[in-house]
Amino acid sequence: MSLKKVVACIKNNKNFLITSHTNLEGDALGSELAFYNLLKKLGKAATVINEDNLPYGYDFLPQKNKLIKFKDNLKEIKFDCFVVLDCSDLSRTGEVYRLNSEKKTILNIDHHISNQKFGNINWVEPHVSSCSEMIYKLSKALGLALDRDTAILLYTGILADTGSFRYSNVTSFTHKAVSKLLKFKLDIPHIYRSVYENIPFADMKLLTRILLGIKQEAKGRIVWFQVKRDMLRNKKLFFDLSEHVLSFGRAIKDAQVVVLFKENLGVKNEIRVNFRSQGKVDVNRIAQFFGGGGHKAASGCTIKGKIDNVRRMVLNKIKDSLK
Numbered sequence: 001m002s003l004k005k006v007v008a009c010i011k012n013n014k015n016f017l018i019t020s021h022t023n024l025e026g027d028a029l030g031s032e033l034a035f036y037n038l039l040k041k042l043g044k045a046a047t048v049i050n051e052d053n054l055p056y057g058y059d060f061l062p063q064k065n066k067l068i069k070f071k072d073n074l075k076e077i078k079f080d081c082f083v084v085l086d087c088s089d090l091s092r093t094g095e096v097y098r099l100n101s102e103k104k105t106i107l108n109i110d111h112h113i114s115n116q117k118f119g120n121i122n123w124v125e126p127h128v129s130s131c132s133e134m135i136y137k138l139s140k141a142l143g144l145a146l147d148r149d150t151a152i153l154l155y156t157g158i159l160a161d162t163g164s165f166r167y168s169n170v171t172s173f174t175h176k177a178v179s180k181l182l183k184f185k186l187d188i189p190h191i192y193r194s195v196y197e198n199i200p201f202a203d204m205k206l207l208t209r210i211l212l213g214i215k216q217e218a219k220g221r222i223v224w225f226q227v228k229r230d231m232l233r234n235k236k237l238f239f240d241l242s243e244h245v246l247s248f249g250r251a252i253k254d255a256q257v258v259v260l261f262k263e264n265l266g267v268k269n270e271i272r273v274n275f276r277s278q279g280k281v282d283v284n285r286i287a288q289f290f291g292g293g294g295h296k297a298a299s300g301c302t303i304k305g306k307i308d309n310v311r312r313m314v315l316n317k318i319k320d321s322l323k
């Protein structure tokens with residue numbers, strides 16, 4: 001069983017480098033920093049390095065000052081185990097995987113169904129709500145007691161990946177784990193407001209513009225939105241609005257699949273596509289067809305091309321899977 005191998009790997013190594021995927025969010029951050037805490041309790045050395053900075057809204061996270069942003073001069077860093085959390089393939093770590101130039105043991109812990117099993121040890125559980133829930137299990141397997149900081153981190157991760165306990169990935173074990181975390185008297189409203197109800201006014205105005213452009217196809221079974229470069233230009237956007245846009249889409253009667261097309265600001269003719277499904281359509285398969293991946297009910301991919309062409313192609317693919 002992989003969990004036993006994970007425990008052995010942690011016990012057998014001394015110095016760990018921890019990372020996750022680009023576009024950091026609650027589950028990535030929660031599992032990284034909670035994993036860091038577990039290692040510290042065991043007297044191990046650990047460093048957390050990500051491609052990105054701490055995203056807006058996560059200032060409340062304990063241990064956030066342990067997060068290091070990737071820089072080229074980190075290439076000399078020494079470690080004996082490279083830990084990748086909540087990340088379906090190595091390229092999603094951005095540049096960080098290059099730090100493992102000496103090909104040290106890779107420990108891959110993830111819950112994406114599209115995981116590429118790139119590790120020397122792969123603990124992949126696609127039916128678990130979040131990587132944070134897996135780290136909770138790991139803390140039990142290591143026989144470690146939780147503490148309040150770790151509880152905040154794991155709660156934030158589970159909250160993020162379950163859409164606040166609404167998605168089909170929530171199990172009775174999820175709630176059992178959360179009930180243990182809540183024994184530490186977490187400030188739930190504060191965590192929720194920081195992550196979801198903290199939108200700057202200007203960003204909210206942009207959100208309303210995106211929502212105004214809502215369209216439907218296939219007799220309302222597909223709902224889509226798009227964000228063009230000119231909507232983002234000259235704006236310093238603090239908030240990742242994607243989750244909110246997709247949530248509005250999901251709330252629509254008869255909507256089976258919700259899609260958000262976003263022109264990449266940094267690269268011309270590159271479109272980020274995010275999918276949400278209400279269950280019937282496996283959007284991981286659709287995202288994988290276009291080189292991405294994720295979960296059955298939530299996935300994403302990046303496609304080269306003009307937004308109109310990309311949209312047509314993607315919508316046709318979804319229509320095929322509705323038949």
Ligand SMILES: [Mn+2]
Binds near residue numbers: 086131161
């Ligand atoms: Mn996750």
